[in-house]
Amino acid sequence: MVRSRTAVLTWASAAALAVATVLATAPVAAAEPATTAAYPAGATATRYSGLAFDACTAPPLTTIRAWTASPYRALGVYLSGVNRTCAQPQLTASWVASVSALKWRLLPVHKGLQPSCGARASDAKISTSATTARSQGTAAATQAVTAAKALGMLPGSALYNDIENYSQTNATCRTSVLSYVSGWTKELHRLGWLSGVYMNLSLGAKQLADVYTSTGYARPDALWVARYDGVDSLKGWAGVADGKWAVHQRAKQFRGGHDETYGGVRVNIDTDRLDTPVATVAYPYRTTAAVTARSGPTTTAAAVTSYARDATVRVVCQTSGPKVGTSTVWDKLNTGAYVADHYVDTPSTTSWSPPLPRCTYPYQIASATGVTERGGPGTSYTALGTAPNGALAWVTCQKSGTAVGGTKVWDRLDNGHYVSDHYVSTPSGTTYSKPVPRC
Template identity: 75%
Template sequence: MPYPRSALRRLLAVTSACVLSGTAVLALAPVAGAEPSTPVAYPSGATATRYSGLAFDACTAPPLSTVQAWNASPYRALGVYVSGVNRTCAQPQLTASWVASVSKLKWRLIPIHKGLQPPCGARPTDAKISTSPATARSQGTAAAQQAVTAAKALGMLPGSALYNDIEHYSQTESVCRTAVLTYVSAWTKELHRIGYVSGVYMNLNLGAKQLADVYTSTTYARPDALWIARYDGVDSLKGWAGIADSKWAVHQRAKQYRGSHDETYGGVTLNIDNDRLDAPVATVAHPYKVTSTTPLNARTGPSTSYPVSGTHAPGSSVKVVCQAPGSKVGTTSVWDKLSNGSYVSDHYVSTPSGTGYSAPLPRCTYPYQVTAAGGLTERSGPGSGYTAVGTSPNGALAWVTCQRAGSTVGATKVWDRLDNGHYVSDHYVATPSSTSYSKPVPRC
């Protein structure tokens, strides 16, 4: 955002035996995930949300009336500055109520943290990252905590992607380079520990290339998504100079391709930057009503075979974060995951569709990075004997929807089903457990 506006994971210690049958589950916390692929500790009510399409960002979050007018625009995602000591503009509109209202209009939100800036770049007046690696590391950790606190206050749930805005900096100063990379690495590790997805915004030539240069480095944790600035008027998410298309390759990219200018839709003019996204964004809960005439059972997974974990009274409100396939109830096999991590059949919830999935609710997914150095083979079923149907590059996000037992690979029989229907061995995915199932991912 321009001025003035705006298989290393397998080293985890595992000592418990696991039984992969029925509903047996062992979930290990990612206590000290190894770089570059560190596991994400998604809590029970988490899910990731992604957006593919045109977006814009503005220095100040616009009024709700403006967003309503801009329903006439080609944009359906909006970048908002949620936190950071170097935020340029005030955010009088940016409240939890605003986030809920904008989300109800089917807009996706891109949370931005504009915190400390490179010691050899950005504006001279900006608060800067320390050139001491130890201090830079603690600053990155603190930045993640600050961003998560702000995001939670706005109703952005675990599983949301938070983007750290790192402005342009000199590419020739090694001390500065180390400070920035250390800060970003700590930001990523702390977000993963808390259960959020890590994003970074950088100038393509004055920052992002250096991040790409350490893509496989065991010194730094790799962020999950990269948002570049390159004002060439081209909105392509491929062919970035100095960054191979195999890096951040699976719904992990965004590009800001035009800087500050005015656009008008619905009779309302805004000063914006243009963006193209295919990347994770914020996750929010959407309220709906229970339509059953008797108490609705909530279960620990998306099926009537899972244990009952609670009930919801007829006519009561439930907060849905995502939808998942499960056992059929009435006219639908869709189940709604609630913000407390439980599931209810969509047959008894007032979502728009009575038979399928309902926008703007996302599908329940849990992205983790691929750890296989040479890329990970995707197969048609949960085993090495199934047909190869694709490949996920090293560092790509495996958008996991569920897990099931299959053939043994390494120390595990767990296979992850991706949102494209393919399967990959969990041995090569940075989930919290290296031997068994990882909560909160359900069984297939």
């Protein structure tokens, strides 16, 4: 990602300070390092595991179609930032919708201020003041969210801040970078988005790993490293222990700029291996009959609104619920309401319909020793494994169970296991946390 990219957005330090002033009186998400993501009603997270590429300029839709012959099904797009340099004529809400409909996932990148002791001399830089750097990170998050929303991306998406190489021996510079990333993370969480960071493995990522449990910095949800060694493994990273960012929280750019050709179309790309959260979008479908949208994925949940036959609904994810017609699948809409999939013209009438993701709400594990995953919502259920500190708990629903640390709430994960909500950085430490549904 060190290739040149022309500035498209401007940086206004006065605006950054104004944002910081407003936020000084705003609610704080939670104490570092595991800050709470405040997902709004229509949010969900989307995950991708597989090969991806990123190009300086988002390719035309014709190229994406041609590249169905490639091994890639995800691509990085540069949506904002003062140091973003390539023009993005293709990157529109229509392009995002069309690419998503072709079952591609998107990895949104913000290339904003860069370290004062690294990157290019011409780049706009992060302040050497830790306090100002934190405010700049907050403003960067606001800018990236605004750009992502304009492209049709939704809360629950992961946004990645591109931080290029910097000196590892300059303590002032290092502290300002960590403060900037912390401000970025806390503000994204406050707005209901996931925080990702891109760094060189040896010239940045190790420093982030060193403060993984620090109470002075908010911890990002996902780490995307650059190391051009041709090895696409997401484990065995020098300086970053395998237990950090361990549960679908890693990506690696393992080959730098080079040309590849598929379907007769050549593109200059970087190559990545991902197992990480990406962008969430809504997919338009039509109702096949008059249907009631409800506050939860069940026929007993309160009615929110109704849709006539042939109405367009925007589905963000699918989850399980009581069987209606031939299916136990329920569709969550961008409004936060749910409708039985039986009444929506998704591809499958009996099961899940790609590219729709399953509804999940990732929160970081906040326990120094990790948390035990169990077969049910209680301490008497069989232990099935351990999720390490800082790992993402990919929560699908919540259920009452054995009391632990002042709460009876247990979180069901997307692997079917349960963990006590006491050890998860959900908004409430004592009761259910919206918008997570009940199991």
